[in-house]
Amino acid sequence: MIRLRQLTKRYGEVTAVDDLTVDVRPGVVTGFLGPNGSGKTTTMRMILGLDRPTSGTATISGRPYAGLAAPLREVGALLDAHAVHPRRRAYDHLLWLAQSNDIGRRRIDEVLALVGLGDVARRRPGGFSLGMKQRLGIAAALLGDPPVLLLDEPVNGLDPEGIRWIRTLVRGLAAEGRTVLVSSHLMSEMALTADHLIVVGRGRLIADTGLREFMRSRSPEAVLVRAAAADRLAGLLRAAGASVGTGGGDALTVTGLPSAEIGRVALAHGIALQELTPQWSSLEEAYLDLTRDAVEFAGVPS
Amino acid sequence: MTALGLLRSERTKFRTLRATVRLLAGALLVAGTYGFLFGTAAARDYKAASAAAKAAFDPAGAAFRAMLLAGVLVSAVGVLAVTAEYATGTIRAGVTAVPRRAFLVAAKAAVVALVLLPAGPLLALTSFVASQTALAARGVPSLALGDPGVAGAVAGSALFAALLGLYGVALGFLLRRSAGAICLATFLLLLPGMAALLPPGAARWVVTWWPSAAGAQVFAVHPGAGALGPLAGTGVLAATVLALLLAAVAVFRRRDA
Structure with a gap:
């Protein structure tokens, strides 16, 4: 100790x-x-x-x-x-x-x-x-x-x-x-x-x-979702109160709805999920957020 | 942490530094070479001198003059035993292993002194034999080892060398940089050699009381009038070195390592 x-x-x-x-x-x-x-x-x-x-x-x-x-x-x-x-x-x-x-x-x-x-x-x-x-x-x-x-x-x-x-x-x-x-x-x-x-x-x-x-504590939770019927699922999730980012293809980034809830929505509508991964904003970002004011010599963004 | 372990540790550090061993070899070379050169020069002076001067000639004068030059390298041994640790950063590991810093200085000083105690007589003998051989080879009066005062000077050189090593250790801790500490140590050691540049009163004081000059009295086979003599001279050098070591401990304890 x-x-x-x-x-x-x-x-x-x-x-x-x-x-x-x-x-x-x-x-x-x-x-x-x-x-x-x-x-x-x-x-x-x-x-x-x-x-x-x-x-x-x-x-x-x-x-x-x-x-x-x-x-x-x-x-x-x-x-x-x-x-x-x-x-x-x-x-x-x-x-x-x-x-x-x-x-x-x-x-x-x-x-x-x-x-x-x-x-x-x-x-x-x-x-x-x-x-x-x-x-x-x-x-x-x-x-x-x-x-x-x-x-x-x-x-x-x-x-x-x-x-x-x-x-x-x-x-x-x-x-x-x-x-x-x-x-x-x-x-x-x-x-x-x-x-x-x-x-x-x-x-x-x-x-x-x-x-x-x-x-x-540092990050709004997001969930990465993949499904073949991504567009339909996106609409359903929005209706359930989530905000959904579409990254193109079959991937969705869902915030405001826990993964268990997302799974339930998909099941209720017969959509097969290919992936359901909770994501914390990267630790790196949380750390940078936290220490932003404490950096001794910061570079000027160009 | 035991005293024995500490001493072993410092001995290992010393033994595994090649620079210190090489310096000691260099000191031996200096003692021999300059012993011979001082002997040769004395012989040349003797040949050119008047009869009265010849009668007053003391072959002991050249016998140990090389010791002060060898002493420069001897003090550098002490300096490097310390500054090598600062240069490489191992001083931090040393202080981490032995946070009682006074003990660390004491152990290092003890090892340096123990190595140099036997080195001193070896150097003194080399200087003596080289100088007297040079005198004898030119048919100039010379001394033998058995002559009065010679054995005492050779024995006393053990203390002389050890004290110069400790002097180097103290300056090493105080200055931390090899170049600076060795330069200062050398300058202070050889300062009495430049006494002729000073006003007579100051010059007399320097050749009598300056610690390196006083310490060199240990080699005065036939001490001149007004000189301190071997015992008192060594005492002056020892007191100076002790004061420097105490200063080194005080500074080393206070400072961030």
Whole structure:
């Protein structure tokens, strides 16, 4: 459990994190979302004791980070995959980390195998691809088998295979009962990974909600309907009070009528449905809606 | 987090940096080469000197002069042990693993000192042998290892090297950048060499009390009048280094990593 209370960080005039109060619970993947520059990384750095909060507190299992006796056994973090010495072998990078927290060498081999770097353990990360560095960073985070994990933009710059690997791993870690906080500025990725969302903009909390609730609360529900007799069905649905968009062909976009009702109308008139899919306006749109005012540098529409 | 684990961790970091090992090899080369050159120059001066000057000639003068130059590289070892972490970003992982930052500085300082303690006498011996060989080869009076004061100077070089390494560690933490810290460390170390440019009073003060000059007193086989002597000189250097290290800890603890 990560607990933030009125967490604030100011750099002179700029408030990077503004009065943030949230709990990050165990057993689920919590997505930490916000546009670039919204204070996600600063928040994570304060949780890890790297940056000193201007005011407020961040605690892990009830204690501030600096109070943890063997922090790597309590919290695993991936902040920047590039933050390895390019000339220090992958194994040695994990070795000094392990030694600092009295973690045995066997665990190094374990995490290297877990992230699929067993064969390149003796190589220098200077020659690693971003994906390999990301895996090394994950290995470092998992070194102490910690109950709490913080991953800052772990899928940034990864190929689809790497993205899927991280997604599966992160969900697995949460399923084991760990507290997992994953930051991203990509809503689409969070939609596939997270169970819970913390959305920030300009350092302020915008939403702290379950993924499903977030999607539902934000969007008028629409239903995609396909039927051979689309035109006839459209008229019937309009008569039943729905507004119907015809996209051409046999597809209809119906709003204002739940899917169960649409099915009933179709059945009553003997129309066979080919598809009946409730649609939430994309998560992406909901997110953009929410953070529109909080984007630091917006492009001018041309 | 145990003291032993911390020391092991810092030792691993140090051992797996090639730059530091290369710097030490470079320091050995400098000690040998410049030891020989200082010996050769002293021999040339001796040949050209008057009889009175010849009688006053002290072969110890050239014996350890190369140590201050080698010391530049020795201090750079300390600097790089710190700034390599800032340059690569591993300092953040280091602070995350060891949030008690004073312990982190202490462990790093201890490892650098432990590596440099034996390196000092090795460098001093190299400088001594090279310079005295150069003197002897030209038939100029030279010292042997068994002569009074020589063994003490060689032994004292252990502390000299360790203190210069710690000096580098402190500047590394204070400045965080390799180039800046190494430049400043070098300039401050070699400043007494430019004392001749200063007014006489200031020059006398610098060659006596400036920490690098005072520390080099450990190599004064025959201390001159008015000099601090090996013990007091090393004390001045040690006090300065301690003050810098404490400043480094204070700054490092306050600063966002």
